[in-house]
Amino acid sequence: MALLEARNLTKTYTVDRRPINVLEDVSLMIEKGTFVVIAGSSGSGKTTLLTLLSGLDHPTSGQVLIDERDITGASEAELAPIRNQIIGFVFQSFHLVPSMTARENIMFPAELRGDPKADTRAGQLLKRVGLADRADNLPSQLSGGEKQRIALCRALINRPKLLFADEPTGNLDSENGNTVLTQLIDLKNEHGATLVLVTHNPDIARAADRILTLKDGHLSG
Ligand SMILES: Nc1ncnc2c1ncn2[C@@H]1O[C@H](COP(=O)(O)OP(=O)(O)O)[C@@H](O)[C@H]1O
Ligand SMILES: [Mg+2]
Numbered sequence: 001m002a003l004l005e006a007r008n009l010t011k012t013y014t015v016d017r018r019p020i021n022v023l024e025d026v027s028l029m030i031e032k033g034t035f036v037v038i039a040g041s042s043g044s045g046k047t048t049l050l051t052l053l054s055g056l057d058h059p060t061s062g063q064v065l066i067d068e069r070d071i072t073g074a075s076e077a078e079l080a081p082i083r084n085q086i087i088g089f090v091f092q093s094f095h096l097v098p099s100m101t102a103r104e105n106i107m108f109p110a111e112l113r114g115d116p117k118a119d120t121r122a123g124q125l126l127k128r129v130g131l132a133d134r135a136d137n138l139p140s141q142l143s144g145g146e147k148q149r150i151a152l153c154r155a156l157i158n159r160p161k162l163l164f165a166d167e168p169t170g171n172l173d174s175e176n177g178n179t180v181l182t183q184l185i186d187l188k189n190e191h192g193a194t195l196v197l198v199t200h201n202p203d204i205a206r207a208a209d210r211i212l213t214l215k216d217g218h219l220s221g
Contacts, residue, residue, distance in 0.1 A: 001068070002029040003194050004053060004162060009062035011048050022048045024217035026062070032161070035188065035195045037205045039221075040214035046198045047166055049214065053196065054087050054164050055079050066162065084109055088155030088193070090165040090184070094147045096139040096154075102126065102146075103135040106153040113158065125153035129183055145176030149183060156187055163188060165197045177201070 011023040022045040030036055040046050051057040053064055055071045063072045071082060083089075096105045103122050110118035126132045129149040139147055148168055155163060165184060169177030181204050188195040197204070205211055212221040 001032070002065075003032040003067060004028075004030040004196070005063075005065040005068075006053060007063040007065070009049075009052055009059045009064070011045070011052060011057075012060045021217055023052075023059070023214075026214075026217075026219045028212065028219060030194060030196065032194055033192055034209045035185070035207070036197070037208040037211045038196065038198045038214065039200075039205065039211055044214040045217065046214055049219075050089075050164050050166050050196065050198060054089055054162075055083055056089070081113075084112055085158050086161050088158070088160035088163040090148070090151050090155050090163070090168045092167040092170040094139070094144075094151050094171075096147055096151060098139055101136050101138055102131065102142065102150045105139070105150055106157055109154060110157045115158070118157070121157055122153065125156060128187070129153060143176070144172050145179055148172065148176075148180045152180065152184055152187065156191060156193075159191055159193075161193060163191075163193045163195045165195070165199075167198050167200070169199065169201065 006026055006028045009023055009026040013020045013022060026049065038046050038049065052059050059072065063070050066082065066086060071079060106122040106125060107118040110121060126135050129152065131146060131149055134142060134146060168184065169180050172180060181201060199205060212219050
């Protein structure tokens with residue numbers, strides 16, 4: 001049974017009143033617990049596809065099903081708990097809240113759902129990624145690699161079934177990038193999560209169960 005399914009997705013943006021067809025008839029099935037890499041050149045639509053699969057944006061046509069539930073027609077009120085509890089997202093540019101400490105950033109999604117163990121769990125995750133001593137630092141006091149490891153903890157605090165990461169090492173040097181990717185994959189395995197990762201790192205792509213490639217609006221692999 002597929003945890004994530006896309007059926008005939010299309011996405012058209014309109015720029016200067018001209019349509020740009022970024023995705024044309026993209027379908028996929030991703031089984032629970034698998035590790036899937038999405039590859040494709042810059043501008044091929046990888047970010048667009050991830051935003052549709054995670055319910056951050058709506059397709060022009062087609063359906064996205066998570067746990068056999070069609071999220072395409074879901075209202076914001078229906079989508080909010082799915083995004084908060086079933087999905088974790090790691091962005092290329094971290095997206096941490098600048099006024100919150102590392103620990104507060106990590107706790108935030110758990111506090112939204114009223115989890116009384118938010119603080120304990122944030123502490124465990126901080127320790128797990130080797131940043132327990134940076135808990136009270138603001139993002140501005142952390143390096144890029146450290147920020148991304150905090151973002152990874154935040155994505156995992158609600159134990160999501162489905163983890164999306166969009167070029168999470170795109171803003172990092174190779175050493176910090178490797179630390180982030182290693183921790184991402186270890187944590188995915190420890191949590192039994194399903195991982196959909198956009199990366200250009202060939203070593204990581206080799207470790208994936210499947211590599212799907214986007215080209216000219218179509219997905220293959
Ligand atoms: N909000 C938007 N409005 C208009 N065009 C967009 C928008 N987002 C992305 N695009 C265009 O869609 C194409 C795919 O972008 P994107 O999904 O970011 O690709 P990738 O992540 O593979 O680099 C690009 O041509 C980009 O310019
Ligand atoms: Mg992108």
